[in-house]
Amino acid sequence: MKSRRLLIMVSIVLAMLVASMDATITNTTMPVIAEELGGYSLYAWSFAAYMIFSTVLTPVAGRISDLYGRKKIFAFGISFFLLGSVLCGLADTMLQLVLYRAVQGMGAGFMLPFPLIIAGDLFSVEKRGKIQAIFSAMWGLSAVLAPLLGSLFIEVASWRWIFLINIPVCIVALICLLGYKEEYEPRKASVDVWGSVLFAGGVSLVLAATTVERLPWMYASLGAGLLWLFWMVEKRHPSPIVPLPLLKLPKIKWMIINSFLACAALYGTSSYVPLFLQHLNYSVFVSGLSLLGISVGWMASSVPAGKWVLRYGYARLLLASNLTLLASGIMLLFLGPSTGFIYVTLALTVQGAGFGLLFTVTTIGAQQLVQASQSGISTSLQMFSRNTGTAIGVTIMGSLLLQSEFMLGIRSIFIYGTLASCLALATIWFLRDRSDTLSTSQATVK
Known part of the structure; x- marks a missing residue:
């Protein structure tokens, strides 16, 4: 059983690694x-095609997995x-x-939710924090490795290997998945x-509006x-792709909203902090290393989060995570010409x-507060809200950076991030619940 779980973990970790790396590996090589x-x-559009389809198809994949x-x-x-x-x-x-790249993004959309969904099926709440820590390490590793590998392939081989290197990794992931004996019984x-x-x-059109320069409206x-039209169809369909009663659960609804706002506020930081350090004459490699602070x-915070949920409940932990994110936003407000690598890395840590606690708690909530037959779509909606918030936040930050001199633009980015973090923090008020513990809040969706 342990060896089988190990193979499954290898499969989902490899899938997550290549999907996350291909979101950014073209940044330095395009x-x-x-x-x-x-x-x-x-x-x-080489970036947008991947981002749009990987974001859009995540909840669709989660829902289909609930059924099949x-x-x-x-x-x-x-x-x-x-x-x-x-x-x-x-x-x-x-x-x-x-x-x-759009085809690749579609595949990523059908891959990305499953590490969290399968982990939710296989592991207890106490262990999920450790498992998600491994997943977060893959995201952090990909943020550093992607630009380095991209540059390496350009110098010693060809840019085509940026994509072809995925072939053996995906084959190994598929082979390791063969032994997966699914414990979840789908309700067709x-x-x-x-x-x-x-x-x-x-x-897709809404996200495209954040990318195009002409006629975004x-x-x-x-x-x-x-x-x-989608909303109208969902209200009448016997098995909707997004079960609307799911969004009527207060905790689920406000976790989705909070994740969206928190990611729109600061998750795009990783796209601009390395640029800030390079502006201060740090190398591409060193500026990329600062992102390890996030990991x-x-x-x-994510390793013990599973045990903390059982002890403190959702609302307290989400309050703590949002306060931590706000603190990081305030720290980033003080970036300037005299700010060094160590301070930046500390702020990112x-x-x-904050994000490790937020993502782990909301993922556990998305799986524990609904029936097993809704776990896939509930988890995927959490990921969708984070990805959509990130896409919108990165776009807003980019426009703020371009509207003024570089250092003023950086300051504007983090003024926006801090204010948006305050808005995210305010949503925690709606998550308050006297019986806010895992054992007493097993909500169901019919």
Whole structure:
């Protein structure tokens, strides 16, 4: 049993590693790729295509896994990501690369929720903090390794190996998954096809509005219209892709809102702090190392979080996590020309502790406060809210940075982050509950 669980962990950790790395590995290499393939006008879409589809399909994958089982959908995601990686490695034009990155993003969308979902099926609440610490370490490792590996492949081989290296990793992940004996028994029902299409289309257009330079309001308006139609369809479908009663559970609803606001406030920090350090003449490698502070803080708080949930309940821990995030935002307000690497890394360590606690507690809540048949979609909605908040937050930060001189832009970014963290903190008021412990709050969804 232990060896089987170890193989499953290898599978989901490898899948998480390649999916997270491919979100950022092109950051340092895309100028070279665009120069070779041509088509600079599509430069931004090489990132957006992956981000949009990986974000949109996460809740869809979670819901389908509730209906048909985790193993099949996870294996499909790995296989589709593998296909997208092969196609990206063979691309001859920028248009092809953008389209193939979309395929890769679809595969990532069907992969990313399952480490948390499968861990929720296999491990007790007390152990999930340690398991999620491993997952967070993979995200931190990918943030540092991705740009370094990208640069290495450019120098010693070809940019195509950025994508082709995924082939053996995905094959190993699929082989390790073969021994997974699923403990969760899916409750089959008809798939909400129209709801899935409307949801994917609506959210894709809204996220695209944060990327395009021309007529973003048109994308946002069309997306909002499709999401309204999606809402109407969901109210009538016998097995909706997003069960609306799930969003009526107060704790689930406010955890989703809090995760969205917290990520919109500060999760995009990792995109701009290395740029700040490079502005102070630190190397790309050293500026990337500062992000390890996030991983250190994340693991320090997420490992004991499972036991803390049993002892203190959700509201107290979410209050602590949001206060910690606010403290990190205030620390980042003081970034300036005299700020050194150690101070920045310390601020990111505090931030990592806040996000580690927030993500672990909300993930446990998403799985424990609903029936087993809703665990997949509930966990995926948490991830969706975080990813959407991050995408919007990064866009806002980018626009603030470009509107003024660099150091003033950096300060504007963290003024925004601190104020948005205050708003996220305010939502904890709605999570207060006298019976806020795991043992007394086993809510169900019919």
